[in-house]
Amino acid sequence: MNKKLGDFLLGAALVLACLGAGAQQVTVEGVKFEPTAQVGSAALVFNGAGLRKRAVFSVYVAGLYVPQKSADAAALLAQKGPRRIAITMLRNVDADTFAGALNDGLRSNHSESQMAGWKAQIDTLNANLKAAGEAKKGDVIHFEFVPEAGTRVTVNGQARGTAIPGEDFFTAVLRIWIGDKPVDAGLKKGLLGG
Numbered sequence: 001m002n003k004k005l006g007d008f009l010l011g012a013a014l015v016l017a018c019l020g021a022g023a024q025q026v027t028v029e030g031v032k033f034e035p036t037a038q039v040g041s042a043a044l045v046f047n048g049a050g051l052r053k054r055a056v057f058s059v060y061v062a063g064l065y066v067p068q069k070s071a072d073a074a075a076l077l078a079q080k081g082p083r084r085i086a087i088t089m090l091r092n093v094d095a096d097t098f099a100g101a102l103n104d105g106l107r108s109n110h111s112e113s114q115m116a117g118w119k120a121q122i123d124t125l126n127a128n129l130k131a132a133g134e135a136k137k138g139d140v141i142h143f144e145f146v147p148e149a150g151t152r153v154t155v156n157g158q159a160r161g162t163a164i165p166g167e168d169f170f171t172a173v174l175r176i177w178i179g180d181k182p183v184d185a186g187l188k189k190g191l192l193g194g
Helices: 003-022 073-078 095-109 112-117 119-132 167-178 185-191
Strands: 026-028 031-033 036-039 042-054 057-066 083-089 140-146 150-155 158-164
Touching: 026 042, 026 057, 031 042, 031 057, 036 057, 036 083, 036 140, 042 185, 057 167, 057 185, 073 167, 083 167, 095 119, 095 167, 112 119, 119 150, 119 158, 140 167, 150 167, 167 185
Parallel strands: none
Antiparallel strands: 026 031, 036 042, 042 057, 057 083, 083 140, 140 150, 150 158
């Protein structure tokens, strides 16, 4: 092995060791989040996680995976490429209620004209959620963006419905949780690593 290749491999091993030493599994309400996640061909890093509460009820725990960790919502929303919101349900929620809550989150963070521009994508998202059926306690639901496919919804590792084109639409979905008017301020703080 030549010296340059040996030095490169040694340097790469040291960087990976340092990253591994600082990356630990995080647990929120008994739900474990790994320090990294694979979305498509990209390795993403865990940014943060938090609890979604509605009145006195704990509804779900969500974690955010992104290309580059940040505590700034605007910086996270500006990132491009694969990203994931990983949700683990803490109670049963029927499909209509779940879809309605997401639609409310979209409306709270976007203008009427933006919503009108995404009508086809929102309709597909709602159809995907209804195809998934009731979100049951313990279900793991991923909203993820894969550049070559679009926004997709998976439930317990199984794709539901069809992928939704447009990176701007995934960013719109992400605003439900980390936008200016998030569905839960405490959850937003957790997703930002706070």
